[in-house]
Amino acid sequence: xxxxxxxxxxxxxxxxxxxxxxxxxxxxxxxxxxxxxxxxxxxxxxxxxxxxxxxxxxxxxxxxxxxxxxxxxxxxxxxxxxxxxxxxxxxxxxxxxxxxxxxxxxxxxxxxxxxxxxxxxxxxxxxxxxxxxxxxxxxxxxxxxxxxxxxxxxxxxxxxxxxxxxxxxxxxxxxxxxxxxxxxxxxxxxxxxxxxxxxxxxxxxxxxxxxxxxxxxxxxxxxxxxxxxxxxxxxxxxxxxxxxxxxxxxxxxxxxxxxxxxxxxxxxxx
Amino acid sequence: xxxxxxxxxxxxxxxxxxxxxxxxxxxxxxxxxxxxxxxxxxxxxxxxxxxxxxxxxxxxxxxxxxxxxxxxxxxxxxxxxxxxxxxxxxxxxxxxxxxxxxxxxxxxxxxxxxxxxxxxxxxxxxxxxxxxxxxxxxxxxxxxxxxxxxxxxxxxxxxxxxxxxxxxxxxxxxxxxxxxxxxxxxxxxxxxxxxxxxxxxxxxxxxxxxxxxxxxxxxxxxxxxxxxxxxxxxxxxxxxxxxxxxxxxxxxxxxxxxxxxxxxxxxxxxxxxxxxxxxxxxxxxxxxxxxxxxxxxxxxxxxxxxxxxxxxxxxxxxxxxxxxxxxxxxxxxxxxxxxxxxxxxxxxxxxxxxxxxxxxxxxxxxxxxxxxxxxxxxxxxxxxxxxxxxxxxxxxxxxxxxxxxxxxxxxxxxxxxxxxxxxxxxxxxxxxxxxxxxxxxxxxxxxxxxxxxxxxxxxxxxxxxxxxxxxxxxxxxxxxxxxxxxxxxxxxxxxxxxxxxxxxxxxxxxx
Numbered sequence: 001x002x003x004x005x006x007x008x009x010x011x012x013x014x015x016x017x018x019x020x021x022x023x024x025x026x027x028x029x030x031x032x033x034x035x036x037x038x039x040x041x042x043x044x045x046x047x048x049x050x051x052x053x054x055x056x057x058x059x060x061x062x063x064x065x066x067x068x069x070x071x072x073x074x075x076x077x078x079x080x081x082x083x084x085x086x087x088x089x090x091x092x093x094x095x096x097x098x099x100x101x102x103x104x105x106x107x108x109x110x111x112x113x114x115x116x117x118x119x120x121x122x123x124x125x126x127x128x129x130x131x132x133x134x135x136x137x138x139x140x141x142x143x144x145x146x147x148x149x150x151x152x153x154x155x156x157x158x159x160x161x162x163x164x165x166x167x168x169x170x171x172x173x174x175x176x177x178x179x180x181x182x183x184x185x186x187x188x189x190x191x192x193x194x195x196x197x198x199x200x201x202x203x204x205x206x207x208x209x210x211x212x213x214x215x216x217x218x219x220x221x222x223x224x225x226x227x228x229x230x231x232x233x234x235x236x237x238x239x240x241x242x243x244x245x246x247x248x249x250x251x252x253x254x255x256x257x258x259x260x261x262x263x264x265x266x267x268x269x270x
Numbered sequence: 271x272x273x274x275x276x277x278x279x280x281x282x283x284x285x286x287x288x289x290x291x292x293x294x295x296x297x298x299x300x301x302x303x304x305x306x307x308x309x310x311x312x313x314x315x316x317x318x319x320x321x322x323x324x325x326x327x328x329x330x331x332x333x334x335x336x337x338x339x340x341x342x343x344x345x346x347x348x349x350x351x352x353x354x355x356x357x358x359x360x361x362x363x364x365x366x367x368x369x370x371x372x373x374x375x376x377x378x379x380x381x382x383x384x385x386x387x388x389x390x391x392x393x394x395x396x397x398x399x400x401x402x403x404x405x406x407x408x409x410x411x412x413x414x415x416x417x418x419x420x421x422x423x424x425x426x427x428x429x430x431x432x433x434x435x436x437x438x439x440x441x442x443x444x445x446x447x448x449x450x451x452x453x454x455x456x457x458x459x460x461x462x463x464x465x466x467x468x469x470x471x472x473x474x475x476x477x478x479x480x481x482x483x484x485x486x487x488x489x490x491x492x493x494x495x496x497x498x499x500x501x502x503x504x505x506x507x508x509x510x511x512x513x514x515x516x517x518x519x520x521x522x523x524x525x526x527x528x529x530x531x532x533x534x535x536x537x538x539x540x541x542x543x544x545x546x547x548x549x550x551x552x553x554x555x556x557x558x559x560x561x562x563x564x565x566x567x568x569x570x571x572x573x574x575x576x577x578x579x580x581x582x583x584x585x586x587x588x589x590x591x592x593x594x595x596x597x598x599x600x601x602x603x604x605x606x607x608x609x610x611x612x613x614x615x616x617x618x619x620x621x622x623x624x625x626x627x628x629x630x631x632x633x634x635x636x637x638x639x640x641x642x643x644x645x646x647x648x649x650x651x652x653x654x655x656x657x658x659x660x661x662x663x664x665x666x667x668x669x670x671x672x673x674x675x676x677x678x679x680x681x682x683x684x685x686x687x688x689x690x691x692x693x694x695x696x697x698x699x700x701x702x703x704x705x706x707x708x709x710x711x712x713x714x715x716x717x718x719x720x721x722x723x724x725x726x727x728x729x730x731x732x733x734x735x736x737x738x739x740x741x742x743x744x745x746x747x748x749x750x751x752x753x754x755x756x757x758x759x760x761x762x763x764x765x766x767x768x769x770x771x772x773x774x775x776x777x778x779x780x781x
Contacts, residue, residue: 122455
């Protein structure tokens with residue numbers, strides 16, 4: 001586990017990451033501000049390839065900002081982001097983004113199939129129409145998330161979890177190596193949460209790297225290979241058992257932690 | 271040539287001016303319909319309105335400059351160019367105001383377009399000796415007086431805008447649906463927003479000549495909104511919107527001719543009626559469909575209340591008339607009974623409704639839910655008189671896990687506060703269902719399936735277990751083992767012991 005501090009003059013040399021491979025995502029001194037307030041401060045992160053990584057932290061800690069900074073949606077003050085060893089600006093097609101549910105117009109006249117097909121738009125030149133290959137890729141992605149039977153439905157006519165899966169299909173057929181997901185488990189029921197998790201794990205088996213903004217400490221340990229604990233800066237990054245320590249958590253969550261340690265339990269399980 | 275042709279046709283078509291108006295209306299309708307789809311999806315309707323009003327300043331400026339510099343009266347290209355510039359400036363100002371201050375975009379639009387419209391009005395009246403623009407004409411439009419130039423311009427704009435939208439359909443679609451994603455895959459959202467704004471300005475400029483400043487926004491958005499109610503695909507929406515717009519323009523013109531009223535007004539009126547009709551009868555998003563769906567919907571409370579009512583009279587059953595009070599109106603009752611019968615929960619003879627075994631199980635679950643809620647409410651200190659009423663509402667919340675937890679919290683009570691028995695969960699009597707020994711009732715025998723560490727000395731798996739009694743407070747489970755030995759379990763131990771129901775010897779005691 002890397003215990004990160006704001007002053008880290010000696011960074012781990014390249015190649016020190018797992019299996020001596022280049023990390024899928026590497027950030028150095030990544031800093032982003034909204035107005036005068038820094039939202040992210042000096043984040044140094046090496047995310048190994050093929051891992052399922054959870055980003056955790058209290059509200060307003062900069063979880064979404066980190067994802068947006070990786071995607072290049074927000075301007076960074078200083079620092080750099082490398083994707084598979086390349087500067088992020090040159091690696092646009094290698095990352096796909098699954099937005100938070102609230103950022104889309106659900107009444108838009110568009111079918112599930114068309115949403116998935118949108119994942120291919122980035123690779124079709126402007127003068128050409130989507131071809132058979134593109135449609136097949138979209139269908140394959142829909143099958144991967146088990147949404148193939150809903151192809152002709154309007155996107156808003158699905159349940160929250162189904163919508164989430166369609167957006168994952170769209171990201172999958174972008175052909176990216178890295179998937180960034182912003183709160184995919186927000187507002188879905190337990191069954192759907194399992195279904196989404198299965199898709200994430202299957203994507204990881206295919207060699208994808210997945211970075212997931214998550215808010216539930218109770219499930220984090222069983223969901224992710226690595227956890228990045230964030231509160232403005234990177235507080236800790238490592239295996240769940242190393243990061244989910246009481247001491248670290250109370251440092252990050254402060255008063256909000258009480259809820260986690262004293263979960264209301266009226267049914268003591270055998 | 272057109273005039274010769276017109277002479278041969280019957281009715282209003284015999285007038286050249288009418289044919290010209292028809293051509294212009296069809297061209298403008300076509301382009302308005304298609305562009306309008308993107309306008310309403312990007313929520314730019316108000317912006318369209320703003321552009322149409324702001325134009326007048328540009329028209330006046332173009333008129334004035336050509337008149338003063340070159341002495342040309344009513345120079346059409348200059349006025350048109352001026353209108354476009356005014357539109358672009360207005361959009362720019364709106365963007366500027368809403369991005370540098372806390373003023374939101376809709377307010378910025380309101381401020382800027384009235385301001386620039388006012389500037390136009392002042393200019394026209396200030397230079398009234400030089401500018402011969404009829405403000406009324408500008409505001410109301412006159413489709414029956416279109417010139418050849420207007421038609422050519424409409425054709426040009428129509429061709430250009432349609433080409434742009436068809437060519438970049440995917441880009442417009444993606445940046446309207448999910449701007450963030452569009453940006454992520456390299457679609458320059460700003461560029462396409464600007465392009466769309468330009469298209470809207472062009473369309474509005476030609477539309478104003480026909481229906482005037484006030485109605486042009488309706489021409490832009492009403493057909494698109496009509497189509498929006500009918501389809502779930504953007505490409506089909508555009509085709510439908512174009513058809514609605516053309517239909518409205520043509521029918522409106524005939525209406526105007528027949529009744530001798532203003533063309534613009536007739537067209538807009540027809541478009542609005544068309545929209546209202548579709549709003550009523552649209553198959554998926556229409557008002558009528560929603561209403562029918564609503565009255566067809568039978569709340570789960572009603573079917574559940576029917577089941578509960580039947581359980582009280584089980585196994586005699588009830589006449590449908592006796593259930594009216596439970597289910598409300600007779601129509602609803604009929605539908606609710608039909609649904610229950612279809613689901614196999616009840617059987618119906620001519621005048622008698624009875625529970626099926628499946629329905630009985632469901633009804634028992636509901637009774638269990640009701641009585642557990644009653645116990646919980648009593649436990650939580652709710653007034654005894656209100657308990658039944660509140661539990662009646664709460665019994666419809668019967669998620670199995672929730673009931674399990676409540677039951678456990680209450681210490682697995684066997685009777686409710688009124689002394690009635692709380693039925694056991696019917697599922698426990700099914701083969702292969704494993705559950706905690708704490709759920710057994712006195713007189714029942716079960717087979718032990720899993721034994722916790724601390725009971726290993728006395729109990730083994732597959733050993734029968736007979737529950738003789740629960741003490742009065744319900745805190746102890748008195749069991750009898752096959753050896754005849756008595757074993758007292760407390761709540762935690764009874765919870766931890768996993769058993770399966772032994773149906774054969776359920777009611778008999780060990781000898």
